[in-house]
Amino acid sequence: MRATLRQAARATVHLFLAAVMAFGSYLFITVLLIAATGTVAVVGIWLLPETVLLIRRIAGAKRRLTADRTGREIPEAYRPITGPVRERVRTAVTDPGTLTDVRWLAAYYAYGWLTVLMLPLWPVGLVVDGVWSGLLGREALVLPLIVRLADLEARWSAALLRPSPKALLARRVEQLTATRADAVAAHGAELRRIERDLHDGAQARLVALSMRIGLAQRAYGADPEAARKLLGDAQDQAEEALTELRHVVRGIHPPILTDRGLVGAVRALAAGSGLKVAVRADDLEDGPADEPRAPAAVEAAAYFVIAEALTNAAKYSGCDRAEVVLARTRTGLGVRVRDEGCGGADESAGSGLLGMRRRVAALDGTVRVSSPVGGPTVIEVELPCVW
Template sequence: MAADKGRNNVTNPNAGTALLRGAALTGLAITEALQLLWISLCVCLTVVGIGVPLLPRAINGARSLTALQRRLARQWTGVTAEEEYLPLPDRPGFVGDLHRAWTMLGDRSTWRDLRWLLVNPFVGPVLGFLPVVAIVEGLWGLTLPFIWEIAEKDWGWDDIWFAFIPVNSQTTAWLAAGLGLVEIFVGVILARVLQRVHGRWAGAMLDGRSRAELARRVQHLAVTRSDAVSHQAAEIKRIERDLHDGAQARLVSMGMTLAAVETLLQKDPEQALAMVTDAKNSSATALRELRDLVRGIHPPVLADRGLVDAVRALAMSLPLRVEVTADVPGRVTPPVESAVYFVVSELLNNVIKHAHATHASVDMRYVDGKLRVTVHDNGVGGTDPERGTGLKGIERRLLPFDGVVTVFSPAGGTTDVAVEVPTEIVTAD
């Protein structure tokens, strides 16, 4: 997609510019062939040690040439080809050169560049210089009606051929001129077409984003999986602690109370009735704690009415005026709903605790396949994601969904926290 956008922004060059670019690409291909020969010589010289300090510099030269090819492909044809190299050690001296050479030769990107230096000197001149050859030959054909007799009589040319046409009369000379005109026209068209072909060829050969992006994706998934497992373990421990210290303790106490009531029911009915009343109060308290625990796991209003109404209900329960606006055409996936709800809840709690604000707002929108939520407050500002664990916890909560958190909070000003999570609408309004 990025390459397509780039192509839309590249202007179509005129014939002269396209021919000059083709000649430049041909010269660059010849330079690459010479650079490959130099690298091969440096590899051979490493056997006697002389090539060890030369090889990293030679490979850097190859990287500079392929970087120039990528830049020209992007500027001239809009094709984006990117590459990432392994970091090189900074150790000085012979040992450092040896380590750098070893690191470079162990880098996949180096071998991609060397493959380009091996193949492009054969392909590049064909794509870059073929239009020039066609135009030059076409110009030669245009001159034949005027010089063929001179060439035959005065210059001693016995057999004059233009492509498949034997030029031995004025008629065949004019046929050659017509064919030459066609070659010039074809060469002008080819100059533009083959330039685009060369850009796509460079993009296909030199673009290392697929492997680099795959490696980053694997690393990202490993981090998010670890965070998700840690977050889930922490939630399970919290639920266990709340159940053990709250509802479970009350239910055990209620069971002991009812057991005591059985023994007192005949002897002291009044005390037994008082204990039944205590047990009833304990059951109500335990039920309320269980409801609070369930609400902390997944609020019923979120399950019943969706994210927008759940956030509105949350805003009404806060001791702060919170305005909620939304433009979401339906319900997003349940895991994203739950994560974003608790993110908004934590952000609003942070506003109440730390911002000294008198007003806050929550704006929710679904744009281009992403749910975007912005929480704004008119507090004192100065929120720093690097200090404290609140915003870091929010980022970790959203990492499994590839969510992004952006904070704008200048000291003494208002605070805006924007959350963006890729998701899809599963139930339309």
């Protein structure tokens, strides 16, 4: 009986909130219909985008309420209403998400009153089921009905608020367009960095090397000692040029990934970070020796994400400990970096998080950053791949 009471209480809370939204939708639709004629006659359709945005907020609140009941998120798929007034009106009218919200609002106007009628069942259920179960020892009758009604209302709302395939496709196209633009921008920035490093580093040293070898050749017959000194300088220049080239190569694809694999590379990265870093990667290390690795691009992205996160932790967190977790997920590779520092990471402050997001987005991955003031800072990355 206690479990039934708890379930009925949660269901009643859901129905109460649904009833409040239903009552509010009645008022909203009524006022909207009354004001529509006057608005179109006096102001025109320029207020339509604001009305659509208000409907989106109402539908969003209902999605969250329904998700709390069903345990499944209901995605949103809207086109952004931006730009000049005409463009805003066109987007508001043609967006498939607008049709979905209006359809739900109209249907909710029809079935929302059921939630209002179901609320009196709670006190009735307490009395009837208390007598029925307490005196006769039977199963409760009314309170389970409240639970079923709340589940039914949530299923109806979820079905009506779920975006259409057309809306989901449009949102996916927008996401891919944005990630492609970010990938192109990141690629351009990376190419400029490589060109700059080669021009200012290795190329300058190779030019100096060539000059010293030429001077040594001319001085060899007349002054062998000077020639030997010039050749010694040339050797130093050659070693410095090799160092610069290795630095550039590491920025493209760290050779350590090829030599040691992702886990070994991350352990080496952690050892040189200046922090006490605990690396956990059990399901990547304990698998069979011939088990396939993640693609090179995925491993490189994970490596650079961890390198950036540990660098930020060493510079800004104020703590000396961090944790890195690598995990094989159902859809790809998961990376989690946590430090117990002061938190407050700001992407707009040049902390490298924006570049991290762009690198991951280029692979259709996701980045979640949690960094409240006072800490901890947690960066979670999902990189899709096929194992």
